[in-house]
Amino acid sequence: MSFPLLTATAALPAVGAIATAAVPAARRTAAKWLALLFSLATLALAITVLIRFDPDGDRYQLTESHAWIADFGVRYELGVDGIAVSLIALTALLLPFIILAGWHDADPLETKSSRWRPTQGFFALILAVEAMVIISFQATDVFLFYIFFEAMLIPMYFLIGGFGDRAHAGSDEKASAQRSYAAVKFLLYNLVGGLIMLAAVIGLYVVAGNFSIQEIAEARANGSLDMATNTERLLFLGFFFAFAVKAPLWPLHTWLPNAMGESTAPVAVLITAVVDKVGTFAMLRFCLQLFPEASKWATPVILVLALISIIYGALLAVGQRDIKRLVAYASISHFGFIVLGIFAMTSQGQSGATLYMVNHGLSTAALMLVAGFLISRRGSRLIADYGGVQKVAPVLAGTFLIGGLATLSLPGLAPFVSEFLVLVGAFARYPVVGIIATLGIVLAALYTLVLYQRTMTGPVKPEVSTMPDLRVRELVVVAPLIALLISLGVYPKPLTDLVNPAVEHTMSDVQKKDPKPEVEAAK
C-alpha cells in the first residue's frame, strides 16, 4: 500500500491544531510559530499532491478507500480531481498568510486583563478549519463529506464569536453582543442548510444504497440506477440549498456581511476565501455529477439568482459605510459569477468558475488583509474615518489599490481571466444573461474606486497622519499574494491545464456540448 498522501494532507493541520492547543498558556509565541510551521508543512504536502497529480490521468487520483461504517455502506473514500487539487492548493497556500496576518489578533490586551484572548485557541481553531476544508475537498463519499462540511461550523463559530475585531465603534458590551449575533447567525444559517442536506443525504442512501459518488455516478450513467424525476429534483434541491447558503447565493447571503464584519480580517478571509469555496466546489462535484437532469431543470432559476447576486451584491457594496462589509458584499457579487459559470454549462463557464474560485481567494485575501492592516492602525472600520492614507503610507495604499484592481478584474491580474471566461461561457448559451452580468464589471469599478478614493486620497486626516507604513511581516503576507495575482493573470496556463480535464468530465456528466460558433455551424 502506498503512502496515504491525501489523508496526510488533511491530518497534518489537525495534528497541528492539537499540538498548538497543547502549548502552555505562557508560551504564546511558541504556539504561533508552531501553527505557522504546521501550515507551511501542509503547504508542502499540498504541493506534493499537486506534483503527483497527473492532469491527463484518471478522473480521481491518489484515491484511498477503507470500510468505515459497513452497515450503512459509509466508506472512508478520498480522491482528487483537477478542481479539488487546485482548491486544496489554494487553501494550503492561504493558510500561512492568514496565520501571519493574524499574528497579533489574539494577543491579550495590555490594558484590560478581563479581555484576555486565548492565543493558542485562535491558531488551533484556524488549523482545525484548514483540516476540515481540505478533507471536504478530498472526500468522494457523500457521508464523509457531509460530516466535515458540518463540523467545519464549530471552529468557525468560535473564531467568529470568540475573536472579534478590536476596531469597533460601540462599547465593549455592544461589540461582544454584535459578535455573538454574527456567530449565531452564521451557525444557524449553515445548520439549517446542513440539516436539509442531511435529509437529502439520507434520501440518496435510500435511493442509491451507498454513499460513494463514483459508484452512484457510474450507476446513473449506465442506467442501472434509475431515479424518478421528482426524487432527483428533491434530492438536488436539498443539496443545493446547503451549498447556496455556504456559497452564499442571494437571498441566503445575509449571514456573510455580519460574519465578515465582526470577525478579524484573517478570519474573514478564512470565511470567504476558503470555507465558502466548499459550497461552490460542492455544487460542481455533487449537484452536477449526481443529479445532472435536475441540475439542468433548475438552471434557469439558479442563473437568475446568480445574476441577482452579481448586481445586488455590487450595488450593496457601493452603499456600505464599513470597509469589511463592503468587501463582504463584493464577495457575494463574485460568488454570483462563480455560480453563473458553473450553471452556464459550457466549458468556458465551468473552467472560468473554477479559476474564479482560486482567483477570488487570492484577490479577496489581498484586499481584505491589507484592509485589516489599515483597520488595525486606525481602530475603525468606517470608511469615513480615513482619508489621505496614500500620503502617509504609500506602500499600504499601493497594495490596497492592487487588491482593489484585482477585485474589479483588471486585465493582467488573475481574476480577469476567470471573470471573462465566465462571461463568455454564460454569453455563449444565454446572451442576455451574459450582457446583464457584464454590468457587474462597471459596478465593481464603482465600489472599488469609491473605497480607494475615500480612504486613500484627498487631504490627510489628522488621525491618520501618524499611521506607519506596512511592516515587514505585513509585506511578507501581501507581496506573494500580489505576485501570484500578477503571474496567474499573465500566465494562467498551469492552472487551466489542471482544470480543463476535470471540466470535460463534468460536461460529459451533464451531457452538454458547447454551442458551436455561428460561422462554423453554418459550414
Add this chain to the structure above:
Amino acid sequence: MNPVNYLYLAALLFTIGATGVLIRRNVIVVFMCIELMLNACNLAFVAFSRLHGNLDGQIIAFFTMVVAAAEVVVGLAIIVSLFRSRHSASVDDASLMKL
C-alpha cells in the same frame, strides 16, 4: 372466586391512587397514593399470574416491591429534606424547578 374481580379491585385502587396524586397537596398523602397505585399494579400482576397459570406476574410483583421499597427510601429522604428547608409539606410549594 372469579379472578376477574381482583382485576376490578386493582383498577379501583389504581384510580383512587391516581386521583389522590392529582388532587391532594400534602406530599405525604401524594406519596401514599403513589404506593397505592403501585400496589394496585401488583394486585393486577398476581391476578394475571393466577389467570394464566404461570409465575411471571408474581415475579414482576416481587420486582415492583423491591423498586417500591427503594423509591420509598429516596422519596422519604427528599420529603424530609424538603420539609426541613421549606417548613411545608405541600407539593405546590416545591415549584422552583422551572425556567
Add this chain to the structure above:
Amino acid sequence: MENLIALLVAAPLLGAAVLLCGGRRLDRVGHWLGTLLSAASFVIGLALFTDMLGKGAEERSLHQHLFSWIPVEGFKADVAFQLDQLSMTFVLLISGVGTLIHLYSIGYMEHDERRRRFFGYLNLFLAAMLLLVLADNYLLLYVGWEGVGLASYLLIGFWQHKPSAATAAKKAFLVNRVGDMGLSIAIMLMFTTFGTFAFGPVLEATGETSEGKLTAIGLMLLLAACGKSAQVPLQSWLGDAMEGPTPVSALIHAATMVTAGVYLIVRSGAIFNGAPDAQLAVTVVGAVTLLFGAIVGCAKDDIKKALAGSTMSQIGYMILAAGLGPIGYVFAIMHLVTHGFFKAGLFLGAGSVMHGMNDEVDMRKYGGLRKYMPVTFVTFGLGYLAIIGFPGLSGFFSKDKIIEAAFAKGGTEGWILGSVALLGAAITAYYMTRVMLLTFFGEKRWQPDAQGELPHPHESPKSMTIPMILLAVGSVFAGGFFSIGDRFMHWLEPVTHHDHGDSPLSAATVTGATMVVLVIGVSLAWVQYGRRPVPVVAPRGSLLTRAARRDLLQDDFNHVVLVRGGEHLTRSLVYVDHTLVDGVVNGTAASVGGLSGRLRKLQNGYARSYAVSMFGGAAVLIVATLLMRAV
C-alpha cells in the same frame, strides 16, 4: 526581426516595474531610467520600421507568437503580436511623442517629490498603449485597453491630495468602464459568431455572417471607442482629466490614448464595412462630438480645458472619417498622427505657460506673454496654425482630406456630414484664435497668486523647450510629408484598402470653402478678443455660453440621473437588504423564539400538573392502542 516586437512592450514595462517597486533608492536616476527605456522602445520601433520599408508592401506584416494565454476548451487566447503598417504608425507615434514627453517631464516635474513614481506610471502607460496597438487579437487588445485606462487613472489622480484630482481620476475610469463593457460584449459576440477573436480570422470571415451580427458587434465597438476617445455620450471625463499634470494631458489625453478608439474602428474596418448602419452611427457620433467639443472649447477659460474641448472635437473628425469606411480610414489615421504632433505641442506649450505663471490656468489672467516666453510663443503659434488648418501646415492636409471625404460619402448624408465638418473647422479657427489671443497678445492681466505674489513669467528650461520645438517641427512638416505623392495612403493601403469615392465637389472647391470658414473664424475671434480689452472676470454670457462652460450640461444630467439616482438606489437597497431579506431571516428566528416562549409556560414547576399531563398522555396512548387494535 519579429522577435523584437515583444521588446517594444517589454522595455517600458520593465521600467514601470523597476521604478514602482524600486523604492526611494531610485529617486535620483528614476526619471532618466524611464526616459531611457522609452527611448529604447522608440529606437527598436525605428529599427523595425527601416526593416519594414525594405520589404514589399504585402510582406510587411510581422507576427510574433509569445505564448498561449488562456487555453480552455473551444477558447483560444494567445499572447501574440502583429506589427503591420497601421501598428507601425502608432508605435512610432506613441514611443516618439512618448519619449519627448518623458524628456519634458524631467523639467516639468522637477520639484515633485514623487517624480520617480510619475515616470513609473508614464512607462506603464507606454507599455499598455503599445500592447494595445500591437496585439493580434481583441482580447489582448482589451488588456492594453484597460491598461491605458489604469495608467490614465493613476496619472490623472497623480496629485491625489487634491480631492478634485481623485474624483476626476475615478470618473475617467468609471466612464471608460462603461465603454469597456461594450468592448467585452463585442468580444463575446465575436466568440459566439466566429469562434475566435483574433484579428485575422475574424476580419476575414465577416462575409460569412449576417449583417445584423456585424451591426451589433460594430455598435459595441463604437461604445468602446466612445468611452476611450471621449466621444458623445461618454465624453464627460475628458475635461476633468485635465486635473492631471500637463505632460499627462499632452501624452495620454491628446496624442495617444484618446485616439485608441479611432484605432479600434480602423482596425475593425472589415466589420464596419459590412455593417452600414453601424458606420452611420459612427459618423453621427463623430459629427456630433466634433461640434460638441468645439462649442465647449469656445467657452472655457481654463487653457487646458479649452484644449481638451479641442481634442474632443479633433477626435470627432477622426471618428467621422473612420465611419466613412475605406474612403476615410487613411485620413482618420493621418489626422490622428498630425494631431498627435500639434496637440501634444499645444499642451506642452500650455504647460510651459503654466510653469511660468505659478500654475495659473485661467487664460483671462494671462495676456501679453509673447515677449516673455518667445520659444513657447513660437512653438505654440506653429501648433495653433497647424490645428486651424493654415495652408501648408500639417492640419491643413489632414483635415481638408477629411472634409473632402465627408462630402464624398455621397447623398444627403454626405452633404450634412461635409457641412458639419466645415462648420467645425470655422469654430476650431475661432476658439484656437481666442486661446492664442488671450494668452500671448493683449495687455497683461496677471493676478497675484495665493501668496500675493505677481507671477514672473520666464522661458522654461531646455528639457522642456526641446520637445516643444521638435513637436512644432512635426506639426509644420508632417502633413506635407505625408501628402506629397499620397505617401501615407500608399503606406497604409494594404491594411485599410483605400477607396476614393466620388465627391460632388472638386478638391479645389473644398479647399476654398475651408479657407473661407477659416478666415471667418479667425476674424470673429479677433473682433471679440483682439480688438477689445478682455475682462479678467468672465462676463455672464449668453445661455449657450453658460451651458458650454458647464460642458453643455452633460455633467449636470449625469449628476442628477446617474449619481443621485444611483445613491438613492443603493441606499434603498441597503434598507431592503436589512429589513426585508434579513428581516425574513430574523423574523423566522423571532417567531421560533416566541413559540418556544409559549411552550415554556407549560413547564410551570407544579408536580401535580405534570402528573395530569402524564396521566392524560397515558390515557391517550391507551385509547389510541385500543382503537388501533379495533381497526
